Amino acid sequence: MTAPKVGADPLAEAQRRLLDALPERVLVCRLDGRVAWASALALTLLGRSAGELEGVALSDLVVAVARPPQGVTLLDHLLALPHGEGITAEAVHRSGTQMRIDISASRAGEGTAIVMLRPVPATDLATAVCAHDETYELVFEGAPVGIFHFDAEGVITACNDAFVRIIGSNRRILIGLRMETLPDPTMKRHMRQALSGQRAHYEGEYRSATGGKVTSVKVDFAPIFGATGRVVGGVCIAEDVTERVRAQEALRRSAESFRTLIESAPDAIAVHRGEKFLLVNPALVRLLGYETRDEVHALHVEDVLHADELDGYRHRVPLMLHARQQFPMRELRLRKKGGETITTEVATIAVEYEGGPAILAFARDVTERKALEARLAQADRMATVGTLAAGVAHEINNPLAYVMANLELMAKQLPSLSAETEQEVSFFREALAHSKEGCERVRVIVRDLRIFSRAEEDRRVPLDVNAVIESALNMAGNELRNRAEVVRELRPLPPVLGDEARLGQVVLNLLLNAAHAIPEGAPRAHTIAVATADRDECVEIRISDTGTGIPRELIGRIFEPFWTTKPVGVGTGLGLSIVHGIVRAHGGSIDVESEVGVGSTFRVLLPAARRVTAGTPRARPAPPAPDAPVRSSRILVIDDETRFGRALRASLGAHHDVQLATSGREGLGILLAGEDFDLVVCDLMMPDVSGMGIYDEIRRARPDLTERFVFMTGGAYTDQARAFFEHVTVPRLEKPFDVAEVERLLRRVQADERARRP
Structure with missing residues (x-):
């Protein structure tokens, strides 16, 4: 068993070696009264092994002759006695036999206490101590702490090498030194206290009168009693605690830096142990909407948690405090002073704080970030819906175009039916009118749906x-x-x-x-x-x-x-x-x-845009007046939607020579073969060769035809198509369209040709 390591004390191991080397029965107990370590002599006294003693309650090993006051533990009773005083008790051997002892205790540091068990034999203990037998000499000279003896007059009679090193003097000067002549009044006072039969303790800096060395020491004085019970001298045990003091000072500075860091940190920080806040910084106070940290300290941790977070919190806290289990950063909803809920990202670690395990929590308000993420997600969903809307509009427009074209064709053919079937003609005329009205409503809906798509990217x-x-x-x-x-x-x-x-x-x-x-x-x-x-x-x-x-x-x-x-x-x-x-x-x-x-x-x-600047995108060209005369013309229709192409050819075929190409490649071949057309009505998007590809080829091979192009589109624009129309002013027809619009565009082309003639 090793001595408990309290914090990061570098002398814990040295203390263990020291206590094990002393001719004393020593127990190191935690403040809850349970054994953490025992010296070899204590193990022999109690007849137990190190493993058997660890964690055993002191009250199970020692029975006080006079019981402590009601509700006070044995260890607390011993610690409450004046320094150096003890009580008479019985040590319980493993075999069940009991031995009379003198037991005393003193605090050894944060969280621990030293308990001394001194058997009370029939002969005077001091006689054995002062006998200076071979065993004691070995312990005296080999102890890692400084030891010296002094007689009833306060004259140093013996000291070991460790004490010489601590004082920074030499043995010849120290032995025979009358301590009453020392300039340090504290040492003289403690020496006198030991000679009066009491123990004394001193801790602090000591300047050696003979060596001039200043050392941080911890010193214990104890009386030595003779066979008659009279004080015949004393013994002093001195320990150099310079490194420990430095470590404590460094720890203090580190703690101050830690507190300063927490106080000035922009993130909210809290240290809590279960339900109790031990430390909160100003950022946490502001985050929770309070005015002072005292208001937060008065709360329980669960008071600031959203109700849905309580079960998870109650599950995690024991695992962190006792099992030291770590959890990854997570989102946690907190309640502000007025009841408002905020979303935070929280990171937690288990730490030692004020003598016990605690949880250090870092919290950052991500409410705005979560709102932004949600808004971006919503924008992305809206963009997806917009893209879908454009595609749906395109898919609806193509069949709707040929349905409307066929309806229009049927309407034109109705007057040619026999007058004997006027009733049937009236019925069909009404049905066609209703059908066209329904198609027109669908066309308006699709047009409006496309407005809310991404077809035009913030233009x-x-x-x-x-x-x-x-x-x-x-x-x-x-x-x-x-x-x-x-x-x-x-x-x-x-x-x-x-x-x-x-x-x-x-x-x-x-x-x-x-x-x-x-x-x-x-x-x-x-x-x-x-x-x-x-x-x-x-x-x-x-x-x-x-x-x-x-x-x-x-x-x-x-x-x-x-x-x-x-x-x-x-x-x-x-x-x-x-x-x-x-x-x-x-x-x-x-x-x-x-x-x-x-x-x-x-x-x-x-x-308001009162005047359109030169950089403003061009509006679509207005079609010519509907009453301009139109002559019979040759028209090439290029569309991979065969049904629509046939319906358009049938509608225009009554007055014009219409040729149909059912793919972009076929249409391009017809044009490159040298055939002449008054109007080329071409679909914009086709799988083999697009309308843009046809236009680019014709612009190089037959530039005279480019003024006769008209594009048809169902409404699905690619980035390439948008870029194309930024530089090319070709008329566009949005499917579904009235066949009369094609004739209006044909009138404009014919009017432009007449204007160019000399």
Whole structure:
């Protein structure tokens, strides 16, 4: 068994060797009264091995003749006695026999105590001590601590080499020295106390009168009794504790540095043992919303934990305090003074603090970071939905295009049917009209859906705000009509330089918020008013509702991310935050007026673009007037969507010579073969050769045809397509389109050719 290592004391092993070398029965006990170490003589006295003694209670080994006061342990009773005093007791041998002893105790350091067991034999113990037999001489000279004897007059009669080294003098000077002549009054006082029959203890710096050396020492004085019980001298045991003092000083400075570091750390730090806070720094006080650290010290640790964190905390604390198990950094929800919940990242380690195991915790508030991560995740989901919307629009537009083309063709053929079947013609005409109306509604929905896709990546172009509002109203139409009547007051406006998709998102979110503020079931009792106005340098969008309104104390929070008054599962708390960000990014502002029970009005101001600068992207060319004459022409249709190509060829074939190519490669081959066409209607995206690839080849081989190109698209734009249209001003038709639009473009091409003729 080795002596307990208290903290990082470098002399623990030296103490063990010293105590084991002394002619004393020594026990080292923890302050809970259990044995941590025993000297060899103590093991012999008690008849036990080191392993048998470790952890045994002192009260199980020693029975006091006079019992300690009620509720006081034997060790606490001994430590409460005046220094050097002991009590009479019986030591219990392993065999069950008992021996009369004198037992005393003294604190040895943080967390431990030294217990001395001195048998009381029939003969005077002092006689045996002073006999200077061979065994004692060996112990005296070989002890790692300094020892000297002095007689009843205080004259040093013997000292060992260790004492000589500690004092820094030599044996010839020390032996015979009368201690009463020493300049140090403390040493003289302790020597006199020993000669009076009492023990004495001294610890501090001692300056040697004979050697001049200053040493940090721990000194114990004890009397030596003769056979008659009279004090015949004394013995002193001195230990050089310079290294220990230095270590303690270094530890003190380290502790001060540690405390300074904790006090000034930007992260919240606490030391706690179970439920009790032992140390908190100012950052933790601020994090929890308190004014002083005394307020936090008065709390239990569980008081600052979210209810859902308690079970995990109660599971981890015993493992850290007793098993010293470490846990990785984790997220932990804490409760602030006012009850607000915050999310923190917490790292914890087990430490020794103030004489016992404790937990050192570092906490960092990541509430804003988590909100940002959630916003980014939401933005990513929205981007994914936008990409999906563009793809869905493209896939819907292609079949919708040929359905509408066929319906239009059928409508043109109806008048040629026999008059005898007028009833059937009327029926088919009505059915076709309804079908076209349904297709048109799908076309509008798909067009509006594409506005909210990523097809146009934050491109700032001159926008008609009223048109953006109409698209948003179409998107939200079903939700609005079940809640309120919509009142439009859209006045003529100057254009706004902005991104159509993002501004459409602003209007749509505000419309949906207005709808959700109105209870369902009475749409005629409520209104949602949408108005616009030209405010000189700004364009105003005003959306009002007659809903429940917003309490005055909450208006300041409605644009905060993840804050919402809607029930769980209805809103994410991101809508108005995103609206605010988009409006600010466009150089505008947004504010709100609201009254509970009356309704709310959101007002958006956007900078007007009175003049379009040279760097502004070009708007799509306007088609020519519909009443311009058109002659029969040759038209090449290139589209890998065969059904749509056939429907378009059939619709145009009544007045024009239409040739169909069902792949990009086939269309390119026809054009490179030298055939001449008045108009080339080409799909933008095809799997083999895209419309852009065809155009680039024709621009090199037959540049005269480039002015006759028209592109068709279902709405799915790649980065390459967006870059292409930045540099090429080719007309575009958005599927599905009316066949009449092709003829209008043909009129424009024919008009341009007439204008170029001399």
